[in-house]
Amino acid sequence: xxxxxxxxxxxxxxxxxxxxxxxxxxxxxxxxxxxxxxxxxxxxxxxxxxxxxxxxxxxxxxxxxxxxxxxxxxxxxxxxxxxxxxxxxxxxxxxxxxxxxxxxxxxxxxxxxxxxxxxxxxxxxxxxxxxxxxxxxxxxxxxxxxxxxxxxxxxxxxxxxxxxxxxxxxxxxxxxxxxxxxxxxxx
Numbered sequence: 001x002x003x004x005x006x007x008x009x010x011x012x013x014x015x016x017x018x019x020x021x022x023x024x025x026x027x028x029x030x031x032x033x034x035x036x037x038x039x040x041x042x043x044x045x046x047x048x049x050x051x052x053x054x055x056x057x058x059x060x061x062x063x064x065x066x067x068x069x070x071x072x073x074x075x076x077x078x079x080x081x082x083x084x085x086x087x088x089x090x091x092x093x094x095x096x097x098x099x100x101x102x103x104x105x106x107x108x109x110x111x112x113x114x115x116x117x118x119x120x121x122x123x124x125x126x127x128x129x130x131x132x133x134x135x136x137x138x139x140x141x142x143x144x145x146x147x148x149x150x151x152x153x154x155x156x157x158x159x160x161x162x163x164x165x166x167x168x169x170x171x172x173x174x175x176x177x178x179x180x181x182x183x184x185x186x187x
Contacts, residue, residue, distance in 0.1 A: 007065060007111065009119045012056030014069055015047050021056070021067045021106075028106040046071065046103055055124050057107065057116045066107035068120040072130055073101040083136065083171050086157035095156055095173045100128035102135035105144075117147055122178050132175050136160065139170040148172050152179035 014021060022036045022043070031039070046052055049071045057066035073080060073096055080096050087093040102124070107117045125133050137144050139158050153172040160169045 006060050007114070007116055007119075008058045009055055009116070009123055010058070012054040012064075012067055012069075014054035014056075014067065015044060017056070017064060018043055020064045021054075024064060024066060024108050025104065025106040027108055028112075043069070043104070049074070049077075053124065053127075055120055057111070057120055059111075065111045066105075066116045066120055068102060068105040068117075068124050070100055070102045070104075070124060070128075070133075070135075072128075073097075073099040073134060079103075079136070082162055083157065083160055086160045087171060090157045092156040092173070095132065095134050095171075098130050099132045099134045099173070100125060100130040100176070102133060105135075112143065117144070118151070121147075121151065122180070125176055125178055128176055130176065132173055133178070134171060134173045136162075136169045136171050139168045145170070145172075148174070150179070150181060 018040055022040055025031060025039070026036050046069070052069065052071035054067060054069035056064050059065050075084065075096050079101070084093055084096060087095060102121060105117060105121055135148065135153070137148060139160070152174040154174065156171045156173045158170045160171055162169060
Protein backbone atom coordinates (compact mmCIF):
# COMPACT_ATOMS: atom_id res chain seq x y z
CA UNK A 1 0.00 0.00 0.00
CA UNK A 2 1.51 3.38 -0.91
CA UNK A 3 1.72 5.88 1.92
CA UNK A 4 -0.80 8.70 2.20
CA UNK A 5 -0.59 10.91 -0.86
CA UNK A 6 0.65 13.77 1.32
CA UNK A 7 3.80 11.83 2.34
CA UNK A 8 6.72 11.35 -0.05
CA UNK A 9 9.23 8.51 0.38
CA UNK A 10 12.65 9.04 -1.16
CA UNK A 11 16.40 9.17 -0.63
CA UNK A 12 17.52 10.81 2.61
CA UNK A 13 20.84 12.43 3.47
CA UNK A 14 20.64 11.01 6.97
CA UNK A 15 23.94 12.52 8.09
CA UNK A 16 22.65 16.00 7.25
CA UNK A 17 19.26 15.38 8.89
CA UNK A 18 20.31 13.09 11.74
CA UNK A 19 18.91 15.34 14.46
CA UNK A 20 15.53 15.57 12.73
CA UNK A 21 15.47 11.77 12.23
CA UNK A 22 16.39 11.15 15.85
CA UNK A 23 13.61 13.50 16.96
CA UNK A 24 11.17 11.24 15.08
CA UNK A 25 12.77 8.17 16.68
CA UNK A 26 12.59 9.75 20.13
CA UNK A 27 8.85 10.34 19.83
CA UNK A 28 8.13 6.97 18.16
CA UNK A 29 10.35 4.93 20.49
CA UNK A 30 10.13 6.97 23.70
CA UNK A 31 13.79 7.99 23.96
CA UNK A 32 15.19 10.56 26.35
CA UNK A 33 17.78 13.19 25.47
CA UNK A 34 20.70 11.12 26.76
CA UNK A 35 19.74 8.12 24.64
CA UNK A 36 19.29 10.35 21.57
CA UNK A 37 22.83 11.66 22.08
CA UNK A 38 24.24 8.14 22.20
CA UNK A 39 22.26 7.08 19.13
CA UNK A 40 23.41 10.13 17.15
CA UNK A 41 27.01 8.88 17.27
CA UNK A 42 25.92 5.34 16.38
CA UNK A 43 23.90 6.49 13.34
CA UNK A 44 26.75 8.64 12.04
CA UNK A 45 29.19 5.74 12.46
CA UNK A 46 26.82 3.33 10.69
CA UNK A 47 26.58 5.65 7.71
CA UNK A 48 30.32 5.15 7.05
CA UNK A 49 29.81 1.40 6.40
CA UNK A 50 29.92 0.29 2.76
CA UNK A 51 26.45 0.04 1.27
CA UNK A 52 24.71 1.96 4.07
CA UNK A 53 21.75 3.94 2.78
CA UNK A 54 18.68 5.73 4.06
CA UNK A 55 15.22 6.77 2.97
CA UNK A 56 12.96 9.37 4.46
CA UNK A 57 9.24 10.02 4.53
CA UNK A 58 8.56 13.72 4.13
CA UNK A 59 5.38 15.71 4.74
CA UNK A 60 4.39 18.46 2.25
CA UNK A 61 5.97 21.10 4.50
CA UNK A 62 9.35 19.29 4.28
CA UNK A 63 9.15 17.80 7.78
CA UNK A 64 10.68 14.38 8.17
CA UNK A 65 7.93 12.08 9.52
CA UNK A 66 9.70 8.75 9.15
CA UNK A 67 12.98 7.17 8.13
CA UNK A 68 14.69 3.86 7.56
CA UNK A 69 18.31 2.99 7.14
CA UNK A 70 20.26 -0.16 6.70
CA UNK A 71 23.26 -1.82 5.14
CA UNK A 72 24.61 -5.17 4.02
CA UNK A 73 25.17 -7.18 7.19
CA UNK A 74 28.69 -7.87 8.40
CA UNK A 75 29.33 -10.45 11.11
CA UNK A 76 32.00 -8.14 12.56
CA UNK A 77 29.43 -5.41 13.32
CA UNK A 78 28.43 -5.07 16.97
CA UNK A 79 24.78 -6.02 16.34
CA UNK A 80 25.79 -9.27 14.63
CA UNK A 81 28.17 -10.21 17.44
CA UNK A 82 25.34 -9.81 19.96
CA UNK A 83 22.67 -11.73 18.03
CA UNK A 84 24.90 -14.47 16.58
CA UNK A 85 24.90 -16.75 19.67
CA UNK A 86 21.09 -16.57 19.87
CA UNK A 87 20.77 -17.39 16.17
CA UNK A 88 23.37 -20.16 16.38
CA UNK A 89 21.39 -21.77 19.24
CA UNK A 90 18.32 -21.80 16.94
CA UNK A 91 20.27 -22.99 13.89
CA UNK A 92 19.53 -19.75 12.04
CA UNK A 93 22.91 -17.97 12.18
CA UNK A 94 23.35 -18.41 8.40
CA UNK A 95 20.88 -15.49 8.12
CA UNK A 96 23.75 -13.19 9.15
CA UNK A 97 25.44 -13.89 5.81
CA UNK A 98 24.35 -12.26 2.57
CA UNK A 99 21.60 -10.24 4.27
CA UNK A 100 20.55 -6.61 4.21
CA UNK A 101 19.99 -5.47 7.78
CA UNK A 102 17.31 -2.91 8.60
CA UNK A 103 19.14 -0.94 11.27
CA UNK A 104 16.37 1.50 12.19
CA UNK A 105 12.82 2.13 10.99
CA UNK A 106 10.71 4.74 12.73
CA UNK A 107 7.55 6.66 11.86
CA UNK A 108 6.17 9.57 13.85
CA UNK A 109 3.07 8.37 15.77
CA UNK A 110 0.85 10.89 13.96
CA UNK A 111 1.73 9.14 10.68
CA UNK A 112 1.66 5.51 11.82
CA UNK A 113 -0.95 3.16 10.37
CA UNK A 114 -0.95 5.00 7.06
CA UNK A 115 1.44 2.82 5.03
CA UNK A 116 4.51 4.97 5.64
CA UNK A 117 6.58 2.30 7.43
CA UNK A 118 5.59 -0.31 4.83
CA UNK A 119 6.64 2.02 1.99
CA UNK A 120 9.96 2.81 3.67
CA UNK A 121 10.99 -0.81 4.32
CA UNK A 122 9.82 -2.21 0.98
CA UNK A 123 11.46 0.60 -0.97
CA UNK A 124 14.83 0.23 0.75
CA UNK A 125 14.87 -3.57 0.49
CA UNK A 126 13.71 -3.56 -3.16
CA UNK A 127 17.12 -2.14 -4.09
CA UNK A 128 19.16 -4.53 -1.92
CA UNK A 129 21.55 -6.86 -3.73
CA UNK A 130 21.25 -9.44 -0.95
CA UNK A 131 18.65 -12.24 -1.18
CA UNK A 132 17.27 -11.66 2.32
CA UNK A 133 16.75 -9.07 5.05
CA UNK A 134 17.15 -9.23 8.82
CA UNK A 135 16.21 -6.88 11.64
CA UNK A 136 15.54 -6.79 15.35
CA UNK A 137 12.38 -5.59 17.06
CA UNK A 138 11.23 -5.46 20.66
CA UNK A 139 10.02 -8.98 21.49
CA UNK A 140 6.39 -8.16 22.11
CA UNK A 141 3.29 -8.23 19.97
CA UNK A 142 3.13 -4.76 18.43
CA UNK A 143 2.05 -3.04 15.22
CA UNK A 144 5.71 -3.12 14.10
CA UNK A 145 5.96 -6.90 14.53
CA UNK A 146 2.63 -7.32 12.70
CA UNK A 147 3.95 -5.17 9.83
CA UNK A 148 7.14 -7.24 9.61
CA UNK A 149 5.21 -10.53 9.65
CA UNK A 150 2.92 -9.24 6.90
CA UNK A 151 6.00 -8.56 4.78
CA UNK A 152 7.27 -12.11 5.23
CA UNK A 153 9.59 -11.73 8.22
CA UNK A 154 9.66 -14.68 10.62
CA UNK A 155 11.19 -14.97 14.07
CA UNK A 156 14.73 -16.35 13.90
CA UNK A 157 15.43 -15.93 17.63
CA UNK A 158 13.41 -14.45 20.49
CA UNK A 159 14.33 -13.13 23.93
CA UNK A 160 17.57 -11.61 22.58
CA UNK A 161 19.17 -9.36 25.18
CA UNK A 162 21.20 -6.35 24.07
CA UNK A 163 23.49 -4.71 26.63
CA UNK A 164 21.75 -1.69 28.19
CA UNK A 165 18.37 -2.52 26.58
CA UNK A 166 15.65 -2.90 29.18
CA UNK A 167 13.48 -5.23 27.11
CA UNK A 168 14.35 -8.32 25.06
CA UNK A 169 14.27 -8.27 21.27
CA UNK A 170 13.38 -10.72 18.52
CA UNK A 171 15.58 -11.13 15.47
CA UNK A 172 13.48 -11.56 12.33
CA UNK A 173 14.36 -12.47 8.76
CA UNK A 174 12.61 -12.47 5.38
CA UNK A 175 13.51 -13.45 1.84
CA UNK A 176 13.67 -10.58 -0.64
CA UNK A 177 11.70 -9.15 -2.26
CA UNK A 178 9.38 -8.66 0.69
CA UNK A 179 5.80 -9.88 0.38
CA UNK A 180 3.20 -7.42 -0.78
CA UNK A 181 -0.22 -7.55 0.84
CA UNK A 182 -2.93 -8.96 -1.35
CA UNK A 183 -5.78 -6.53 -2.06
CA UNK A 184 -8.60 -6.77 0.47
CA UNK A 185 -11.37 -8.90 -1.03
CA UNK A 186 -14.01 -7.07 0.98
CA UNK A 187 -13.34 -3.68 -0.51
